[in-house]
Amino acid sequence: xxxxxxxxxxxxxxxxxxxxxxxxxxxxxxxxxxxxxxxxxxxxxxxxxxxxxxxxxxxxxxxxxxxxxxxxxxxxxxxxxxxxxxxxxxxxxxxxxxxxxxxxxxxxxxxxxxxxxxxxxxxxxxxxxxxxxxxxxxxxxxxxxxxxxxxxxxxxxxxxxxxxxxxxxxxxxxxxxxxxxxxxxxxxxxxxxxxxxxxxxxxxxxxxxxxxxxxxxxxxxxxxxxxxxxxxxxxxxxxxxxxxxxxxxxxxxxxxxxxxxxxxxxxxxxxxxxxxxxxxxxxxxxxxxxxxxxxxxxxxxxxxxxxxxxxxxxxxxxxxxxxxxxxxxxxxxxxxxxxxxxxxxxxxxxxxxxxxxxxxxxxxxxxxxxxxxxxxxxxxxxxxxxxxxxxxxxxxxxxxxxxxxxx
Amino acid sequence: xxxxxxxxxxxxxxxxxxxxxxxxxxxxxxxxxxxxxxxxxxxxxxxxxxxxxxxxxxxxxxxxxxxxxxxxxxxxxxxxxxxxxxxxxxxxxxxxxxxxxxxxxxxxxxxxxxxxxxxxxxxxxxxxxxxxxxxxxxxxxxxxxxxxxxxxxxxxxxxxxxxxxxxxxxxxxxxxxxxxxxxxxxxxxxxxxxxxxxxxxxxxxxxxxxxxxxxxxxxxxxxxxxxxxxxxxxxxxxxxxxxxxxxxxxxxxxxxxxxxxxxxxxxxxxx
Numbered sequence: 001x002x003x004x005x006x007x008x009x010x011x012x013x014x015x016x017x018x019x020x021x022x023x024x025x026x027x028x029x030x031x032x033x034x035x036x037x038x039x040x041x042x043x044x045x046x047x048x049x050x051x052x053x054x055x056x057x058x059x060x061x062x063x064x065x066x067x068x069x070x071x072x073x074x075x076x077x078x079x080x081x082x083x084x085x086x087x088x089x090x091x092x093x094x095x096x097x098x099x100x101x102x103x104x105x106x107x108x109x110x111x112x113x114x115x116x117x118x119x120x121x122x123x124x125x126x127x128x129x130x131x132x133x134x135x136x137x138x139x140x141x142x143x144x145x146x147x148x149x150x151x152x153x154x155x156x157x158x159x160x161x162x163x164x165x166x167x168x169x170x171x172x173x174x175x176x177x178x179x180x181x182x183x184x185x186x187x188x189x190x191x192x193x194x195x196x197x198x199x200x201x202x203x204x205x206x207x208x209x210x211x212x213x214x215x216x217x218x219x220x221x222x223x224x225x226x227x228x229x230x231x232x233x234x235x236x237x238x239x240x241x242x243x244x245x246x247x248x249x250x251x252x253x254x255x256x257x258x259x260x261x262x263x264x265x266x267x268x269x270x271x272x273x274x275x276x277x278x279x280x281x282x283x284x285x286x287x288x289x290x291x292x293x294x295x296x297x298x299x300x301x302x303x304x305x306x307x308x309x310x311x312x313x314x315x316x317x318x319x320x321x322x323x324x325x326x327x328x329x330x331x332x333x334x335x336x337x338x339x340x341x342x343x344x345x346x347x348x349x350x351x352x353x354x355x356x357x358x359x360x361x362x363x364x365x366x367x368x369x370x371x372x373x374x375x376x377x378x379x380x381x382x383x384x385x386x387x388x389x390x391x392x393x394x395x396x397x398x399x400x401x402x403x404x405x406x407x
Numbered sequence: 408x409x410x411x412x413x414x415x416x417x418x419x420x421x422x423x424x425x426x427x428x429x430x431x432x433x434x435x436x437x438x439x440x441x442x443x444x445x446x447x448x449x450x451x452x453x454x455x456x457x458x459x460x461x462x463x464x465x466x467x468x469x470x471x472x473x474x475x476x477x478x479x480x481x482x483x484x485x486x487x488x489x490x491x492x493x494x495x496x497x498x499x500x501x502x503x504x505x506x507x508x509x510x511x512x513x514x515x516x517x518x519x520x521x522x523x524x525x526x527x528x529x530x531x532x533x534x535x536x537x538x539x540x541x542x543x544x545x546x547x548x549x550x551x552x553x554x555x556x557x558x559x560x561x562x563x564x565x566x567x568x569x570x571x572x573x574x575x576x577x578x579x580x581x582x583x584x585x586x587x588x589x590x591x592x593x594x595x596x597x598x599x600x601x602x603x604x605x606x607x608x609x610x611x612x613x614x615x616x617x618x619x620x621x622x623x624x625x626x627x628x629x630x631x632x633x634x635x636x637x638x639x640x641x642x643x644x645x646x647x648x649x650x651x652x653x654x655x656x657x658x659x660x661x662x663x664x665x666x667x668x669x670x671x672x673x674x675x676x677x678x
Contacts, residue, residue: 021661043672051665061546061562065584069565069576090554091562142547143554170551171522172544179523324554 018049018235025239026057026066026075029269030173030191031276032103032220033076034259035298037268039246047245048238056267059172060142061091067225068094074239076102077223080315084144086340087316089324095226098307099342100240100349102220102247106279106296107147107210108195109154111187112180116205125158129165132186139171139179139188149318150213151189156404157213157368163322163406180204191219192296193263196275199285206287211294214372215364216303218311219296229342236342240349247299248355256280301356307346308361310377312337313395320399323406330396334378370401489595492516492534494525494549499540499582499607507602508538522548529559536560536599537586541579549586560586563596574600581607626664633667636674 023045027033036054039045045052055072057063060081066072068085082096111119115136118128129136140147148170152162162168171179173194179185180203187204188194198204210217222243229236249255260277263269269276282295297304316333319325329336343359350357361374379394399405491513495502502518509515516532519525522545529537529552537560539546553561563585565575571593578584583603587596630652637648652670656663 017660046669058542058544059546061550062541065541065562065565065579084554091550092564143551148551168551168555169523169526170548172547175522175544182523184523 016049016234018238019232020073020235021049022051022053023073023235023239024053024055024071026055026063026072028057028060028063028076028173030220031193031260031263031269031280032106032191032296033268034250034256034263034280035102035243035246036076037262038249038255038259039242041262042246042249044245044249045238045242048241050235050238050242052242060145064091067096067223068092070225073228073235074099074222074224076220078142078145078147079218079221079311080145080149081142082221082223082340083312083315083319083336084142086336087319087325087329089144089319096340097224097226097229097236097342098312098340099222099224099229099236100243100305100307100346101218101311102222102243102298102305104216104219104297104300104304105209105211105294106219107150107189107191108206108284109151109187109189109208109210110180110195110198110204110206112185113202113205115186116207119207125155126160129160129186135165135167136186137167137169137184139169139176139185139190141170141173141190143170144315144319144324146210146217146219147189147191149315150210150217152322153318154189154208154213154367156402157366159404161404177201177203192279193269193271193276196279197271200272200275206284209284209287209293213367215294215366216297216362218308221307226339229345233345236345237349237352240346241353244299244302244305244350244353244355247305251297251299301358302350303358303362305346305350305355306358306361307341307343308359308374309334309337309341309343310361310374312340313377314372314374317395317399320396321402321405327396330399333395338378488512488514489535489591489599490514490516490533491599492528492532492537493518494537494539494543494545495520496522496545497540497543499542501538501540501583504538504583504603504606507606508599511598511602513599521545525549526552533558534560535588535591536596538599538603539584539586541582541584546584553586558588560588563587563593571597571600574604577608578604581611583607626667629664629671630667633670636670 025036027036036052040052040054043052055066057066057075060078063072063075063077064081064085067075067077079098079101082098084090085092085094086096087093115128115132118131119125122128122131138151140151142148148168151168155162155166160166169185171185171188173190176185176188176190176194177198180188180198181201187207189210195204195206199206210219222240224236250259257277257280260273260280263276264271264273280296282293284293287293299305313333316325316329316336320327320330347357347359361377363371363373363375365371377395489512491508493501493504493515495518505515505518513536516528516534519528525545525548528534529549537549539549549560550562552559563575565572565579574597575585575593578600581604583600585596585599633652634645634648637643637651638645641648643651652663652666655661656666659666
């Protein structure tokens, strides 16, 4: 071809070409949308035959609806949101897919300066909250999402019943800082850069990072409808390869600082570059943590990205803990998670991209001292599991083992 | 927020707006796109819409009342008057639906402009329906209420086989969505969606046309740059350059503007 010397690398062969080349991918304005922003800025999709069109969404509800209508092909999504839709919790039900994990860690809990002081002085969160003289109000991002579950877990670990003792409200992350300023909000759990912004403006102090609640917890995923994977398998693979290379890029020296500059732009996140960069690079100021404070991780040689079904089972367990699903969801948890987590597709894409396939999930000690033995999670909840009776399966017993839970 | 025109879905058929609405679009006419692009910003589009709709909401509401009065009134009276809450936390003038919905017989509750106020208001006022901008960040606040309280309004399902789906989808396209209490028949919501659609549908069309026009302009500039690059480097005419781009696009199964984008990008690297 006469023009071949001019143009980008040759298109993939017809046999390997994606079925759909132009993809609309949604995201919400948070620092951990970085893999999508990087993928677009560097046009990493082109090598895999894709053109990405990113669509900034104003709410997680909008992401969900647009995935369901097909207006979005895929999206940066809270881990839990996918399972909330899969189980039809408080909203529409649809078969969903987790293609890969985009990041682990990187979230936090920030409270008002006065509450932070009370926590330091008393050394006890329950006492500090009692000193408010009223029911504390805490905000998170979405009822079935990561922040809601981590916040509940964190409260319960410190002897506080999040359903009875705390008023929980969802406020959009960008509004949380303003809400702290107006008063009426004692703390919030969400993604960055909003914690850094609150702290910089003297409106809050970060008192916990999410890695302290559950080290290396799954956070955002690349989500889509399951029938998208069925109809466009090569496209889904190409998309995973694209995002894997974006995640790998973010782990290379100097790249997070560069990405912070892009994220600062109004079209992406629209917050001060230095505040975004500090948290991306794991600078939490003087914050002390139970474990080493872990920065957000996007790749970690592929450890981050494998879509472990055990992650989904954890969320289903917590939904049951807080009374959001019935026993049947627990009995079917392993199967649900196996169907949602696109492990086969991910493994093929990872190998093609030269990314190590890390299929065994790590066990972790959570902030209440309980060990989440991820590798055994699937066995916790097989239909006809340990005791053969729904509600008394291993996952059910695990949930019942929490002192603080819905009654 | 990226406003992206949606090509992949079949457009839902909106309910037929009154004549003044069509007149707005036709008076801008053949020069319409230029006329629209000379308007600065969304506020002006809203004003253009308002000029038409100042009268058309009345017309539509009256038409609805006149033709459907018996049915609508009987329905709401038989099962109680619908209590409607408007969430006015974005630039979209959702509050302007108040009068038209009141004329339908809805009981209009005091509006809420901040997400923090929603839990208290939903708890104390018990709306049957909450109307909110599809792009409002406060939707997630409503989602929380729906999950934590079975009595709270939940997202209206757009994905069922229900016959009202196309109406709901059209309203969502126009930028308005609703949450309603469980057990509320969707066809009781239909008049509300019709009102929302009448108010906002053509505004959404104008906005979509504006976005499309800007995008076409950007594409044309990119193609011009690509043509000039080829003309300079290969000493060919404009027609030959265009023909090369088009052939490449056809061979690769790509849009011409994508080929142009790749060429310009590579040329920048090559210096």
